[in-house]
Amino acid sequence: MPRLPVNTNASAIEMAETIFGDDVTILNASINVQNSSSGIYTNGDTISPGVTPSDEGVILSTGRATNFTNSNGAFNQRTNRSSNTNGEDDNPEFNALAGARTFDASYLDVSFEASEAGQMTMQFVFASEEYPEFTNSVYQDFVAVSINGSYVPLAIGDGDVDPRNINAGTNESLFVNNTGGIYNTEMDGFTQTMTLTFNINEGVNDLRIVIADVSDNRYDSSLLIAGGSVQTSLVANTDTINLGLNGTRTVNILANDVNNTGNSLTITHILGQPVSAGSTVTLPSGQQITVNGNGTLTLVGDNDTEVVNFTYTVDDGNGTTDVGFVTVNQAPCFTAGTFIRTPNGEVPVECLEIGDLVETLDNGPQPIRWIGRREVPAEGKLAPIHIAANTFGEHRALALSPLHRVLVQDAWAELLFGEEQVLVAARDLVNDTTVTRVSGGTVEYVHILFDEHQIVFSEKLATESFLPGPQTKASFEPEIVEEIASIFPEMDMHTGTGYGPMARRGLRAYEVAALSNWAAE
Structure with a gap:
C-alpha cells in the first residue's frame, strides 16, 4: 500500500x-x-x-x-x-x-x-x-x-x-x-x-x-x-439514553440534530461501519444497535450495569455529513425497555401511547388514560429495585421504582390478612439475593394510568398500574398534577379519593415483615 x-x-x-x-x-x-x-x-x-x-x-x-x-x-x-x-x-x-x-x-x-x-x-x-x-x-x-x-x-x-x-x-x-x-x-x-x-x-x-x-x-x-466538516449546516447533537438491563428501546437520535440543509437525513454509519435500514451493529461492550426504516435506532442491552458510547454518521444526501455521540446509561429500571403485555403482544413501555390497550389481570384489555415519565438520580430512596427472573413465578428480570407494588400470591397472606393475593412495594421485597437495590447513574421511571387501578404484566410479572394519591403532588411538577386532575376531575389530588379502590390490598412494611416471619417458621 x-x-x-x-x-x-x-x-x-x-x-x-x-x-x-x-x-x-x-x-x-x-x-x-x-x-x-x-x-x-x-x-x-x-x-x-x-x-x-x-x-x-x-x-x-x-x-x-x-x-x-x-x-x-x-x-x-x-x-x-x-x-x-x-x-x-x-x-x-x-x-x-x-x-x-x-x-x-x-x-x-x-x-x-x-x-x-x-x-x-x-x-x-x-x-x-x-x-x-x-x-x-x-x-x-x-x-x-x-x-x-x-x-x-x-x-x-x-x-x-x-x-x-x-x-x-x-x-x-x-x-x-x-x-x-x-x-x-x-x-x-x-x-x-x-x-x-x-x-x-x-x-x-x-x-x-x-x-x-x-x-x-x-x-x-x-x-x-x-474535509468540509467544520460547518454549521448539519450538526449531530449528543444523545443520552437510559436502557434497562437486557432491555430494548427504540429512539429517534436525529430529533435534536440541527439540519439547515433543507434535505432529509439518513444514518449511514454506526461506529464507522456502513449501515442501512435493517443493519445491526454489535458494540464492543455487547449492546446491539439496529437501524430502522424510519430513521430510528433500536437498542438491545445486555446484563451489565455500565455506561457506553457510540458514534453515528448522518448524511443529508447531498454531501454534507456530521458525526454524533450517543451515550447509553445501562441500568435496571421499570423504564423504557420494560415490556408490557398488550392484546398485540408485548410492547416496550416507551412505545405505548395514550389510548393503547394493555392487558390487565382482572378486566382484560384496558385503554391507557395517561403516561408519565421522570428521570431521577438512581441513589438512596430513588434507586431502583431489581428483581431477578422467576423470583415470583415465571417472569423475566426487571426493575421497579421502590414504591411500585408487585402482586404476591401466598397462602400465609390469606391466613394473616384474609387475602391470598396482596400488593407489596418492591422496596419491602428486598432480600439482597434475588431482589436487590441498585444504585448509580440515573433512572427514568415510566407510569401508566387507567380509569381504574389495574394489575398489568411487566416482563410477565404481575405489577400494579399507577395509583394517583397524595404522593402524586410530591413526585411530579405542578403542570403534570394539573394534567392528571383534568383527566379525573372527580379526584381529590390531595388524598386520592374519587379515583377508585386499590386493585388488591396493599401491605405496609411491618405487615410484609410479619408475612415473611410466618413463612419462615
Missing part, C-alpha cells in the same frame, strides 16, 4: 479552505508548525480506509506528517515512531491545558465570519504512538480546540482528547487498537471519527486547533480533520 499523500507545502488558507464548509467566510489563517508537521492529505478512503475521517482533509502532527504511513512494506512497522521536528515547546497556554510541559506543538488559527449565531461542528480522528504503553502515564499527547478563546470539551468521558480518555479500557467503543498493524497507519492506536460541537457568534469568530506532545517530545501523535 502506498504512503498517504500529504502536501506539506499547503498554506494555512488552503488548509482552512479544505476543512471548512461553504456556510461561513474565511477571513485569514495562520499555521504555527514546522513545514513537515502539517499538510493536506488526499486519497484517504483508498490508502488508509478505516483510519482517515474523510477522503481529503488536514493533518497536524507532533512529528512529520508524512510518517503517518509507511512508503512501502507492512503497516505499522514500529511501535515507537518518533520524529522530533523542533516544533514549538513550552507554550504557556498549552502547558496549562495539559497540566505538564508540552513539546512540538502544531496549531492552526482561522478567523471566519458567520452570517448568524449558531452551532458549528468539526469531525476528526486522534491517532498516537503513545498507545497502548502510555495510556495511563504522564505522556498524554493531546488535542485542543478553542473558539473565541474558550476551549471546547469533548462530549465524552472527562472531556479530553488524549490516550487516557479514549483507549481499550475507557470509552472502548471509540478506540481502535492497531498494534497488530491491521490498518494502514504507523500509529499504534487511533479513535473512531469523533466530533466537537461548539457555539459561534454572528460576525467574526476565531478558531484555534492544537496538537502537542506532553511531558516529552518522543512518540508521534496526529490529528486528522475531515
Whole structure:
C-alpha cells in the first residue's frame, strides 16, 4: 500500500479552505508548525480506509506528517515512531491545558465570519504512538480546540482528547487498537471519527486547533480533520439514553440534530461501519444497535450495569455529513425497555401511547388514560429495585421504582390478612439475593394510568398500574398534577379519593415483615 499523500507545502488558507464548509467566510489563517508537521492529505478512503475521517482533509502532527504511513512494506512497522521536528515547546497556554510541559506543538488559527449565531461542528480522528504503553502515564499527547478563546470539551468521558480518555479500557467503543498493524497507519492506536460541537457568534469568530506532545517530545501523535466538516449546516447533537438491563428501546437520535440543509437525513454509519435500514451493529461492550426504516435506532442491552458510547454518521444526501455521540446509561429500571403485555403482544413501555390497550389481570384489555415519565438520580430512596427472573413465578428480570407494588400470591397472606393475593412495594421485597437495590447513574421511571387501578404484566410479572394519591403532588411538577386532575376531575389530588379502590390490598412494611416471619417458621 502506498504512503498517504500529504502536501506539506499547503498554506494555512488552503488548509482552512479544505476543512471548512461553504456556510461561513474565511477571513485569514495562520499555521504555527514546522513545514513537515502539517499538510493536506488526499486519497484517504483508498490508502488508509478505516483510519482517515474523510477522503481529503488536514493533518497536524507532533512529528512529520508524512510518517503517518509507511512508503512501502507492512503497516505499522514500529511501535515507537518518533520524529522530533523542533516544533514549538513550552507554550504557556498549552502547558496549562495539559497540566505538564508540552513539546512540538502544531496549531492552526482561522478567523471566519458567520452570517448568524449558531452551532458549528468539526469531525476528526486522534491517532498516537503513545498507545497502548502510555495510556495511563504522564505522556498524554493531546488535542485542543478553542473558539473565541474558550476551549471546547469533548462530549465524552472527562472531556479530553488524549490516550487516557479514549483507549481499550475507557470509552472502548471509540478506540481502535492497531498494534497488530491491521490498518494502514504507523500509529499504534487511533479513535473512531469523533466530533466537537461548539457555539459561534454572528460576525467574526476565531478558531484555534492544537496538537502537542506532553511531558516529552518522543512518540508521534496526529490529528486528522475531515474535509468540509467544520460547518454549521448539519450538526449531530449528543444523545443520552437510559436502557434497562437486557432491555430494548427504540429512539429517534436525529430529533435534536440541527439540519439547515433543507434535505432529509439518513444514518449511514454506526461506529464507522456502513449501515442501512435493517443493519445491526454489535458494540464492543455487547449492546446491539439496529437501524430502522424510519430513521430510528433500536437498542438491545445486555446484563451489565455500565455506561457506553457510540458514534453515528448522518448524511443529508447531498454531501454534507456530521458525526454524533450517543451515550447509553445501562441500568435496571421499570423504564423504557420494560415490556408490557398488550392484546398485540408485548410492547416496550416507551412505545405505548395514550389510548393503547394493555392487558390487565382482572378486566382484560384496558385503554391507557395517561403516561408519565421522570428521570431521577438512581441513589438512596430513588434507586431502583431489581428483581431477578422467576423470583415470583415465571417472569423475566426487571426493575421497579421502590414504591411500585408487585402482586404476591401466598397462602400465609390469606391466613394473616384474609387475602391470598396482596400488593407489596418492591422496596419491602428486598432480600439482597434475588431482589436487590441498585444504585448509580440515573433512572427514568415510566407510569401508566387507567380509569381504574389495574394489575398489568411487566416482563410477565404481575405489577400494579399507577395509583394517583397524595404522593402524586410530591413526585411530579405542578403542570403534570394539573394534567392528571383534568383527566379525573372527580379526584381529590390531595388524598386520592374519587379515583377508585386499590386493585388488591396493599401491605405496609411491618405487615410484609410479619408475612415473611410466618413463612419462615
